[in-house]
Each structure stands twice: as C-alpha cells, then as structure tokens.
Amino acid sequence: MSWIREGELTIIERFCANIIKAGPMPKHVAFIMDGNRRYARKCHVERQQGHSQGFDKLAQTLRWCLNLGIREVTVYAFSIENFKRSKEEVDGLMDLARQKFSRLLEEQENLKKHGVCIRVLGDLPLLPLDIQELIAQAVLATRNYNNDVSESLLDKCLYTSNSPDPDLLIRTSGEVRLSDFLLWQTSHSCLVFQSVLWPEYSFWNLCEAILRFQMNYSALQKARDSYMEERRRQQMERDQAYVAKKLQQEGVVSHGDSRRRWTLLQKCTAMREERIQSFLQALEHKRADFFERLCSVSA
Ligand code: IPE
Ligand code: IPE
Ligand code: MG
Numbered sequence: 001m002s003w004i005r006e007g008e009l010t011i012i013e014r015f016c017a018n019i020i021k022a023g024p025m026p027k028h029v030a031f032i033m034d035g036n037r038r039y040a041r042k043c044h045v046e047r048q049q050g051h052s053q054g055f056d057k058l059a060q061t062l063r064w065c066l067n068l069g070i071r072e073v074t075v076y077a078f079s080i081e082n083f084k085r086s087k088e089e090v091d092g093l094m095d096l097a098r099q100k101f102s103r104l105l106e107e108q109e110n111l112k113k114h115g116v117c118i119r120v121l122g123d124l125p126l127l128p129l130d131i132q133e134l135i136a137q138a139v140l141a142t143r144n145y146n147n148d149v150s151e152s153l154l155d156k157c158l159y160t161s162n163s164p165d166p167d168l169l170i171r172t173s174g175e176v177r178l179s180d181f182l183l184w185q186t187s188h189s190c191l192v193f194q195s196v197l198w199p200e201y202s203f204w205n206l207c208e209a210i211l212r213f214q215m216n217y218s219a220l221q222k223a224r225d226s227y228m229e230e231r232r233r234q235q236m237e238r239d240q241a242y243v244a245k246k247l248q249q250e251g252v253v254s255h256g257d258s259r260r261r262w263t264l265l266q267k268c269t270a271m272r273e274e275r276i277q278s279f280l281q282a283l284e285h286k287r288a289d290f291f292e293r294l295c296s297v298s299a
Contacts, residue, residue: 009067013203017068020207023214026167028072029065030189032181033058035173035197042197048092053199055100064203068210072163076181135283147238148272151231156280160185167220168213172198172205188224190216239268 009017033054040050058075065073077097083090135157139149155161165185171178174195178186192209196202213220243264247257 009064009203014067016207020210020214021069024217025069026190026210026213027070028074028164028166028168029070030074030076030166030169030182030186031058031061032076032169032171032175032179033198033201034171034175036199038173039197039199047089048096050199051093051096055096057199057201059100059104061201061206064206068206074160074163074166074182076179079179079181081179147235147242147268148275150235152235153276154184156276157283158184165189168192168209170194170206170209172196172201188220188227190220239265242268 036050036054037047040047166189168190169186170192172194176193190213192212194205196205246264
C-alpha cells in the first residue's frame with residue numbers, strides 16, 4: 001500500500017469537495033502538525049504512538065490535498081526547539097521520520113505523475129558556515145550596489161524560493177503561534193488555528209480551513225498585490241535615484257536628456273540582474289556542495 005493512502009473520497013466528501021473547488025483554492029498549504037502528545041494522553045496510549053499516528057495523519061491529509069487539487073504542501077514536522085525534548089522522544093521521532101519519509105521519497109516517481117513534488121527543508125539556524133561566509137562576501141561585494149539588496153533578493157535566497165508562498169497556513173491543537181515556521185513566507189497568508197489535535201484531524205477540518213481562506217480571499221489578494229506593487233515602486237525609486245546621481249557625476253543637470261536617463265536606467269537594471277544571478281548561482285553551488293558533503297558523512 002502506498003504511504004500516501006490510496007483511495008478516493010466518500011460520496012459526501014466528494015460532493016463537498018466539488019462545492020469547495022468552485023471557489024478560489026489555495027495552491028500551497030502549510031501545516032503545523034501539533035498536539036500528538038496531548039492526543040496520546042487523551043487516548044491513554046504511549047507518546048510514541050501519538051507521534052506515529054501523527055505521521056499517519058499526514059499521509060491521509062496529503063491524499064485529501066491531492067483530491068482537492070492542492071499540489072503543494074509544506075509541513076512542520078520537527079523544530080530546532082524540539083531537540084530539547086528527552087533523548088528517547090527525539091530518537092523515536094527521528095526513527096519515525098526516517099521510516100515514513102523514506103517511504104514517501106520512494107514514491108516520489110509515482111507522485112510526480114500527479115504533479116506532486118517532495119522537498120525536505122532545513123531550518124535557517126542550520127545555515128552552513130560557508131554559506132554564511134558567502135553572504136558576508138556578497139555584502140562586501142555589493143557595498144557599492146545598495147540597490148541590489150532588497151526583499152525580493154531575500155526571497156530568492158531562501159530554500160523555499162522555488163515555491164510560491166503558502167496561501168494558507170494551518171496550526172492544530174489550539175496553539176496560536178507560528179513557532180518560527182515560515183515567518184517570512186506567510187506574511188500574506190491566511191492563518192487558521194484549529195483546536196483539533198493533529199492525529200484527529202479530519203477532512204472536514206481541512207474543508208473548514210479552506211472555507212476560511214475563501215472568505216478572506218479578496219482581502220488577502222488585495223494585501224499581496226499592494227505589497228508587490230509597493231516593492232516595485234521602491235525598486236524603481238532607488239534605481240531612479242542612482243541614475244540621477246550618475247547623471248550628476250557626468251555633469252548632466254537638466255531634465256532634458258531623457259534618452260540618456262532611460263538608457264542608464266535600463267543598463268542599471270540589466271547589470272543588477274546579472275550580479276544577482278551570479279550571486280544566486282554561487283549560493284546554489286555552495287548549497288549543493290554542502291548537501292553532498294552532508295550525505296557522504298551520514299552515508
Ligand atoms: C507535535 O506534537 C509534534 C512535534 C512537535 C514533533 P507535540 O509533540 O508538540 O504534542 P503536544 O503539542 O505536546 O500535544
Ligand atoms: C513545534 O512544535 C512545531 C511542530 C509541530 C513541529 P511544539 O509543539 O514544540 O511548539 P512550541 O515550541 O511549543 O511552540
Ligand atoms: Mg506541541
């Protein structure tokens with residue numbers, strides 16, 4: 001049996017899924033799967049059993065997402081803070097993750113046919129030292145190009161840069177905090193906090209969260225659009241200020257030479273793009289090297 005459970009929705013679930021799908025759907029959903037230990041206590045089972053059921057619930061939730069046409073899911077399975085738990089619990093969680101995620105990765109080829117892609121992300125504090133150095137070098141190299149440093153560059157430097165930001169973030173178990181999860185990427189996402197404990201999460205809980213996303217859709221969209229517009233405007237303003245300075249250095253003071261101004265503006269944008277691309281390529285190489293070394297150490 002596939003880890004992402006086989007099987008379609010029941011008739012009533014399918015009926016509701018079709019109604020929901022008539023509205024705007026989130027393309028990317030992030031989950032903070034919380035409440036495994038409380039669930040174990042509630043059901044008088046071992047803590048490890050709660051975690052195991054939590055992983056199984058993830059398999060079931062991924063299937064629902066697939067059925068709802070949600071192609072991108074990011075989950076918070078373990079945080080840096082979680083290393084502070086007892087060794088026994090951390091080891092148990094790592095064993096589960098190894099078992100369940102390796103099964104998921106084995107199924108990658110099959111999932112690709114459904115347009116599903118799997119990526120395992122690390123946490124920012126785990127940024128390898130040489131990448132920190134690279135960023136430091138980049139800061140030095142670009143000190144004459146302050147225009148290069150922008151929020152959009154920061155987006156491109158993150159591990160998540162290949163994905164659109166989550167449209168919807170769901171945290172279960174009634175906790176209303178993000179615990180450092182995707183803080184930057186969720187600034188314009190719909191945040192839904194649900195009281196259900198993660199191992200008890202149901203298709204109906206997911207539908208409720210999507211409905212809340214749909215109810216807030218136009219406000220979210222508006223906020224996202226005006227933020228992007230503001231970013232573009234700020235970049236344009238910085239570029240124009242740079243060009244004005246250049247023209248002043250060249251001794252062009254009047255506003256008359258608009259052709260020269262336009263050429264410089266184009267040149268400035270193209271050169272920035274070139275610098276950014278080569279920086280991102282170097283970052284990508286460093287990352288690939290780092291992961292290669294990490295895999296050869298842990299092999
Ligand atoms: C979430 O459930 C799973 C992990 C953090 C690994 P918890 O283990 O935090 O369970 P609660 O929140 O204490 O019930
Ligand atoms: C953190 O879990 C996020 C995960 C569910 C993996 P915790 O339940 O430990 O959250 P905090 O640290 O109490 O916020
Ligand atoms: Mg918790």
